[in-house]
Amino acid sequence: MALEPCNPVTGRPLTTNQLKQNFTDLHKPLNFQQALEESDRCLYCYDAPCIQACPTSIDIPTFIHQIRSDNTSGAALTILSENIMGGTCARVCPTEVLCEQVCVLNVSHQQPVEIGLLQRHAVDTLISNTNKHPFKRADSTGKTVAVIGAGPAGLSCAHRLAMLGNDVVVYEAKEKSGGLNEYGLAEYKMVDNFAQKEIDFLLQIGGISIKNNQKLGVSISLSTLQEKYDAVFIGVGLGTTYRLGLDKEESQGISDAVDFIETIRQTKDKSQIQVGNDVVVIGAGNTAIDAAVQAKKLGTENVTLVYRRGEQHMSATDYEIELARKNGIVIKTWLTPSKIIADEHIAQIECTKTELINDKLTETVFKETIKCDMLLKAIGQTLNDSDLVDLEIEKSKIVVDNYQTSIQGVYAGGDAIKSGEDLTVQAVEDGKQAAIAIDKHLRGEL
Amino acid sequence: MAIQKDNLKCTIAGIESINPFWLASAPPTDKYTNVVRAFEAGWGGVVWKTLGEDPAVVNVSSRYGIHKNRNHIVGMNNIELISDRPLQTNLDEIIRVRKEWPDRVIIGSMMAVIEERAWKELAVKIADSGVHGIELNLGCPHGMCERGMGSAIGQVPEMVEKVTRWVKDVVDIPVFTKLTPNITNILWSAEAAMKGGCDAVALINTVNSITSVDLDLMAPTPTVDGKGTHGGYCGTAVKPIALNMVAEIKRNTDTKDLKISAIGGIETWKDAAEFIALGAHGLQVCTAAMLYGFRIVDDMIAGLSNWMEEKGYQSIEDFRGMAIPNTVDWNALNMNFDTKAKIDQDSCIECGRCHIACEDTSHQAIEFNVADDGKRTFTVIDDECVGCNLCMHICPVPDCIEMVEVDNGLEYMNWSNNPLNPLNN
Numbered sequence: 001m002a003l004e005p006c007n008p009v010t011g012r013p014l015t016t017n018q019l020k021q022n023f024t025d026l027h028k029p030l031n032f033q034q035a036l037e038e039s040d041r042c043l044y045c046y047d048a049p050c051i052q053a054c055p056t057s058i059d060i061p062t063f064i065h066q067i068r069s070d071n072t073s074g075a076a077l078t079i080l081s082e083n084i085m086g087g088t089c090a091r092v093c094p095t096e097v098l099c100e101q102v103c104v105l106n107v108s109h110q111q112p113v114e115i116g117l118l119q120r121h122a123v124d125t126l127i128s129n130t131n132k133h134p135f136k137r138a139d140s141t142g143k144t145v146a147v148i149g150a151g152p153a154g155l156s157c158a159h160r161l162a163m164l165g166n167d168v169v170v171y172e173a174k175e176k177s178g179g180l181n182e183y184g185l186a187e188y189k190m191v192d193n194f195a196q197k198e199i200d201f202l203l204q205i206g207g208i209s210i211k212n213n214q215k216l217g218v219s220i221s222l223s224t225l226q227e228k229y230d231a232v233f234i235g236v237g238l239g240t241t242y243r244l245g246l247d248k249e250e251s252q253g254i255s256d257a258v259d260f261i262e263t264i265r266q267t268k269d270k271s272q273i274q275v276g277n278d279v280v281v282i283g284a285g286n287t288a289i290d291a292a293v294q295a296k297k298l299g300t301e302n303v304t305l306v307y308r309r310g311e312q313h314m315s316a317t318d319y320e321i322e323l324a325r326k327n328g329i330v331i332k333t334w335l336t337p338s339k340i341i342a343d344e345h346i347a348q349i350e351c352t353k354t355e356l357i358n359d360k361l362t363e364t365v366f367k368e369t370i371k372c373d374m375l376l377k378a379i380g381q382t383l384n385d386s387d388l389v390d391l392e393i394e395k396s397k398i399v400v401d402n403y404q405t406s407i408q409g410v411y412a413g414g415d416a417i418k419s420g421e422d423l424t425v426q427a428v429e430d431g432k433q434a435a436i437a438i439d440k441h442l443r444g445e446l
Numbered sequence: 447m448a449i450q451k452d453n454l455k456c457t458i459a460g461i462e463s464i465n466p467f468w469l470a471s472a473p474p475t476d477k478y479t480n481v482v483r484a485f486e487a488g489w490g491g492v493v494w495k496t497l498g499e500d501p502a503v504v505n506v507s508s509r510y511g512i513h514k515n516r517n518h519i520v521g522m523n524n525i526e527l528i529s530d531r532p533l534q535t536n537l538d539e540i541i542r543v544r545k546e547w548p549d550r551v552i553i554g555s556m557m558a559v560i561e562e563r564a565w566k567e568l569a570v571k572i573a574d575s576g577v578h579g580i581e582l583n584l585g586c587p588h589g590m591c592e593r594g595m596g597s598a599i600g601q602v603p604e605m606v607e608k609v610t611r612w613v614k615d616v617v618d619i620p621v622f623t624k625l626t627p628n629i630t631n632i633l634w635s636a637e638a639a640m641k642g643g644c645d646a647v648a649l650i651n652t653v654n655s656i657t658s659v660d661l662d663l664m665a666p667t668p669t670v671d672g673k674g675t676h677g678g679y680c681g682t683a684v685k686p687i688a689l690n691m692v693a694e695i696k697r698n699t700d701t702k703d704l705k706i707s708a709i710g711g712i713e714t715w716k717d718a719a720e721f722i723a724l725g726a727h728g729l730q731v732c733t734a735a736m737l738y739g740f741r742i743v744d745d746m747i748a749g750l751s752n753w754m755e756e757k758g759y760q761s762i763e764d765f766r767g768m769a770i771p772n773t774v775d776w777n778a779l780n781m782n783f784d785t786k787a788k789i790d791q792d793s794c795i796e797c798g799r800c801h802i803a804c805e806d807t808s809h810q811a812i813e814f815n816v817a818d819d820g821k822r823t824f825t826v827i828d829d830e831c832v833g834c835n836l837c838m839h840i841c842p843v844p845d846c847i848e849m850v851e852v853d854n855g856l857e858y859m860n861w862s863n864n865p866l867n868p869l870n871n
């Protein structure tokens with residue numbers, strides 16, 4: 001079966017130009033004038049609710065005030081001192097359920113201040129205008145810490161450790177650093193290779209070396225790292241995806257949504273990406289939405305999102321659901337996949353209608369078959385614990401106490417632990433707090 | 447084009463005008479084209495850009511400095527001089543507009559060196575062009591004063607009187623003496639103008655100022671080839687200064703009958719109504735027209751007229767000066783009058799601005815509590831509140847904080863009859 005990207009209107013493949021257009025910035029960055037005007041909308045609240053809603057506790061009213069007073073680099077410093085990945089977070093944070101949700105302007109039925117866009121304006125201006133890193137390292141502690149995983153948790157931890165005077169060696173399984181910043185976040189949120197630019201910026205602090213293609217459990221082991229280094233931080237994220245558990249799940253045309261997104265992120269010429277004409281995405285989180293929207297942007301004619309509960313139960317935010325709808329994605333709820341119809345390649349997916357009986361999700365006898373030449377599974381990721389056997393793990397998360405795992409001197413953060421939501425910004429906060437705990441521990445203060 | 451309203455017809459120093467809105471002497475009234483456009487837009491009159499003796503002055507580039515609050519211009523300063531065109535050109539144009547627009551007022555503004563001959567000759571030439579009146583520019587705070595004109599004259603009461611008399615002696619049309627605010631007491635200049643026989647005073651001219659410093663060029667703005675100078679400040683920012691000066695003249699026994707053409711920061715009909723409430727007979731506008739164009743007169747006319755209708759005022763005479771009896775010296779304020787801030791919890795958006803203002807800079811009278819569910823509540827502690835009203839002004843929500851009068855059982859008492867006043871012992 002042909003898997004050519006099709007233009008929904010003409011039925012012809014999209015031109016390179018159309019594809020490029022489809023993958024430009026989801027939110028256009030603010031120019032100087034727009035930033036000034038938007039910053040002027042901020043009321044400069046005292047002890048502002050937005051600060052509390054930010055997992056990294058950025059002093060939002062202060063940085064907005066700094067933009068307003070034409071002190072953009074000061075604004076960027078206010079942001080980066082709490083969140084070294086403020087640039088990525090400005091692009092990908094679901095601000096509609098974080099800072100912007102609690103903006104007091106909502107109370108008077110006004111649009112909240114565009115905090116994300118203002119943050120992006122400040123950080124981008126700083127990163128693109130200076131090659132001098134804004135932070136200095138403290139006097140050397142003489143200690144070296146190993147960090148496993150160069151995702152936002154690992155890199156944030158590394159940066160803060162370096163800032164506090166420690167040396168850091170980062171072991172990363174993949175060829176490129178950045179974790180999901182590089183491989184997972186939607187293309188239209190992270191245009192122009194921003195993930196790598198941000199890493200370059202962050203590494204300017206010095207004292208951090210990254211070893212790529214080094215996988216814990218393959219080329220390195222936890223025990224050797226423990227011996228070699230003064231402390232270890234684990235920020236490996238969620239390495240395993242859930243399966244549907246259906247027959248023929250290995251048929252052609254069926255893949256994990258995260259792999260599909262990774263391919264999009266890593267393929268420069270989007271016309272080279274294989275995509276179906278009838279894509280079905282299973283799931284209800286932001287990953288499902290991201291996969292569906294990006295499939296549509298690649299030119300897929302029909303994209304259907306299938307979720308076994310109601311829209312109110314979807315973990316994707318209202319904004320993301322709206323984004324999916326705007327992009328012409330059909331959302332089918334109370335439906336669960338029950339049978340894959342395929343020869344070699346998937347052709348249809350048969351789903352069963354569901355309902356809640358006494359608060360319990362129950363399958364009914366009603367079926368619905370959907371034409372499908374590409375099935376993307378986005379039903380969740382979980383910790384790959386095969387290499388973490390010595391650590392105490394509960395409900396698929398590494399157990400920590402103030403970021404220290406069950407093994408003394410071994411710390412963890414990010415999606416691999418249970419802190420807040422599994423979000424980039426939470427991973428950055430975990431990395432930062434773990435670094436502070438590690439540094440205290442190494443200085444004998446804890 | 448604005449629709450004129452009958453209830454705005456008025457008389458200023460004997461000059462009848464279809465409405466009280468005139469353009470002040472400045473670039474908007476610089477030449478035929480501008481003035482005709484202004485009349486087409488509905489302005490009742492213009493004070494022609496100040497005329498001097500030939501040869502005309504030469505202006506520099508650039509000329510304006512701006513004081514912004516974010517995107518809004520609150521004040522502007524200029525280093526422009528008087529008309530830079532030959533006298534006869536201006537006079538010919540005045541004659542032409544007078545003919546074409548017989549129902550509109552033209553006042554000729556003038557300035558000369560401090561010589562009797564100069565003032566008299568120029569005044570006669572201008573009067574002969576058919577203007578309704580003459581305004582004496584004794585206020586320009588830059589460029590002209592260094593040549594012994596403008597505020598150099600306006601700052602010395604004797605000269606204000608003398609120049610006014612010189613001109614009054616030779617013309618039989620009303621003479622407006624335009625006063626500078628760059629003095630310690632406006633009454634001295636107003637009294638001098640009155641003694642000189644003026645028919646009205648016009649105030650204020652611009653306030654001496656530096657609006658900003660260019661931190662790259664390290665020079666005040668506007669910069670002219672790397673240098674800057676102080677200039678004349680105007681626009682909404684100067685309105686409070688102008689209001690007070692008008693009120694001072696109207697409250698003073700000797701000057702209270704002076705006719706006043708009020709100028710300074712008038713941008714809306716409300717500004718105009720406020721000046722009239724303090725006793726002004728007519729109004730002049732410059733900066734607002736420069737920033738938004740002549741069309742702003744539309745709203746001034748309609749707004750003032752509508753408001754007057756709502757209030758039942760038939761003409762501006764009906765409310766002119768009505769705020770003067772209530773404008774008193776501090777000593778006459780009731781020291782026992784008491785108000786407390788009251789926060790309407792339903793409209794409060796929980797920004798905390800009132801709290802931090804009162805806590806840091808006032809009387810620690812607004813309590814801040816956070817409930818378990820995160821709800822932030824701000825409550826006034828009546829015993830601590832002194833009723834200063836800072837919080838009310840800071841609150842971003844209209845009418846959320848109100849100052850409520852409280853009955854403290856105390857009788858009226860002002861400083862004059864207060865036992866603490868040393869003069870009472």
Ligand SMILES: Cc1cc2nc3c(=O)[nH]c(=O)nc-3n(C[C@H](O)[C@H](O)[C@H](O)COP(=O)(O)OP(=O)(O)OC[C@H]3O[C@@H](n4cnc5c(N)ncnc54)[C@H](O)[C@@H]3O)c2cc1C
Nearest residue numbers: 149151152153173179180216236237414415422423424427
């Ligand atoms: C498709 C998708 C879209 C998302 N979109 C958003 C969004 O829009 N906004 C948002 O806030 N969050 C989003 N998230 C969540 C966010 O990306 C994660 O919460 C965040 O990246 C977690 O950071 P981390 O550092 O813990 O893990 P990761 O980003 O997963 O990084 C882990 C790193 O460790 C490496 N690693 C793994 N195992 C090993 C090993 N054994 N040895 C060495 N290295 C190893 C990995 O290669 C990776 O580089 C999204 C997630 C997905 C999957």
Ligand SMILES: Cc1cc2nc3c(=O)[nH]c(=O)nc-3n(C[C@H](O)[C@H](O)[C@H](O)COP(=O)(O)O)c2cc1C
Nearest residue numbers: 470471472496524583651680681710711731732733
């Ligand atoms: C650019 C500019 C030039 C001015 N030129 C004169 C002038 O030639 N003669 C004069 O009497 N006043 C002059 N003024 C002062 C105005 O007439 C007016 O008194 C002052 O601007 C305050 O009014 P406003 O706040 O409405 O602008 C000038 C003002 C400006 C802004």
Ligand code: SF4
Nearest residue numbers: 804831832834835837
């Ligand atoms: S009126 Fe003044 S003292 Fe009273 S609560 Fe408000 S700011 Fe505080």
